[in-house]
Amino acid sequence: MLLNPVVLSVLVLVILSLARVHVIISLLIAAVVGGLTAGLSLEETFTTVVGGLGGQGETALSYLLLGILAVMIARSGITDKLIRGVLPFIRGRRGIVLFVIAGLACLSQNVVPVHIAFIPILIPPLLSIFNKMKVDRRGIATALTFGLKAPYMLVPLGFGLIFQGIIVEEMKANGMTIALSKIPLAMAIPVAGMAVGLAIAILITYRKGREYADIPTEFSNEVAASTNEDKKKWQWNHYVVILSLIVTLVLQLVYGSLVLAALGGILVIFIFRAETWKSGEVVVENGVKMMGTIAFVMLIASGYASILTETGAVDELVKSGSDWIGDSKLLAAVVMMSIGLLVTIGIGTSFGTIPVLAAIFVPLCATIGFSPLATAALIGTSGAIGDAGSPASDSTLGPTSGLNVDGQHHHIWDTCVPTFLHYNIPLFICGVIAAMVL
Incomplete structure (x- = not known):
């Protein structure tokens, strides 16, 4: 099991990332290790990586378009109005700000399912205020x-309906039935563990202030350039930007596509002359500068995930792990959570990990005697556990995209490591507890 390509490859990815090797380089080297140890030649390895790039093509494109939209919104000057509007509400203790950010982020998954789309629009304009309040950006990343x-x-x-629906369907496909209404009960203990991790992060770990330099960005530059008189007046371009945000939200809700939604918002700004077509080159350049690296990480991560899955290394890992378990429920829960952690850190998506794990975990849980509720808790938690802390997950790339616009937030040490410690450890412990008591 320790020589499994997934284990070796993920270890290489983690070690290189912690050593501050750029995540794109780390992913490529880890892909080579995974491919070679799985029996592929060097040429076959890169062919598989390149062939898998399209798996996150839509996500990468949506990141780029959201970056362009965020820059256009900043150039309109409305971000300054946002800052002055929210300033009275966020003055005070840093902990309150972080809890509010966590609450706003929660709305992006269920109430207004825009996922990470709000981060590059909301967070960069607020960084100057966070700097003055000395808010630790690691705490912001943890909250997001x-x-x-x-x-x-x-x-x-x-998105919760999609995730929980995958659990129900994959359990049914592998011989175990559970009602969708039961999944929240199965996930309650693991999510409670995450809530404890959030409280520890905000109230203890990142309670103290942290100094950041006031580095000019496309957001702060536009705010500083406007006159005091301009700041007081609502102008045509401000109303157009609000309209573009409404269009973006509606398109996302109707079509479920961040690409279509962001493009719609951009076109509204151009068509109604809040930005001229001639300024398109500057806007696109700044947007790509802001989000381009994150987009390429998502592409490379998709190719890396294809190495782990198409070579059969993940299936081999799951099967070899099941051989260790025997009849012990506790050992079974620990091994399943460990496998889920390794697989999801590598693949970077909890949604895509569930089908891979369920094929082996469901028959195994039935044999050992886990209830359907406990099985759902194991599958859901082991699928989600590596999402926080994974260098290739949009749950970590999204926060980094908003917090690093001025180059003062490191993706691995300031996002991945804090989220791993505060969420994956509680998820592991509470996932095992849920399996034993449900």
Whole structure:
């Protein structure tokens, strides 16, 4: 099991990332290790990686378009109005700000299912205020990741309905039936563990202030350039930007596509002359500068995931892990959670991990004697556990995209490591507890 390509590859990815090797380089080297140890040649490895790039093509494109839209919104000057509008509400203790951010992020999964779309629009304009308040950005990343994960695990609405529906369908396909209404009960204990992790992060770990330099960005530059008189007046371009945000939200809700939604918002701004077509080159350049790296990480991560899945290394890992278990429920729960952690850190998506794990976990749980409720808790938690802390997950890439616009937030050490410690450890412990008591 320790020589499994998934184990070796993920270890390489984690070690290189912690050593501050850029995540794109780390993913490519880890893919080579995974491919070679799985029996592929170097040429076959890169062919598989390149062939798998399209798996996250839509996500990468949506990141780029959201970056462009965020820059256009900043250039309109409305971000300054946002800052002055929310300033009276966020003055005070830093902990309150972080809890509010976590609450807003929770809305993005169920009530208004826009996922990470709000981050590059909302967070960069507020960084100057966060700097003055000395808010630790690691705490902001932790709060955002909680809101991007916990709601879909617990609440069967929006993305939560999709995630929980996958659990139900995959369990049924492998011989075990459970009602969709039971999944929130199965996930309640693991999500409670995440809530404890969030409280520890905000009230203890990142309670103290942290100094950041006031580095000009496309957001702060536009705000500083406007006159005091301009700041007081609502102008045509401000109303157009609000209209573009409404159009973006409606398109996302109707069609479920971030690409279509972001493009619609961009076109509204151009068509109604809040931005001229001639400024398109500057806007696109700044948007790509802001989100381009994140988009390419998603593409490379998709190719890396194809190495782990198409070579059969994940199936081999799950099967070899099941051989260790015997008849012990406790050992079975620990091994399943460990496998889920390794697989999801590598693949970077809890939604895509569920079908892979369920094929082996459901028959195994039935043999050992786990109830359907306990089985759902194991599958759901083991599928979600590596999402926080994974260098390739949008639950970590999304927060980094908003917090690193001025180059002062490291993806691994300031997002992945804090979210791993505060969420994956509680998820592991509470996932095992849920399996034993349900």
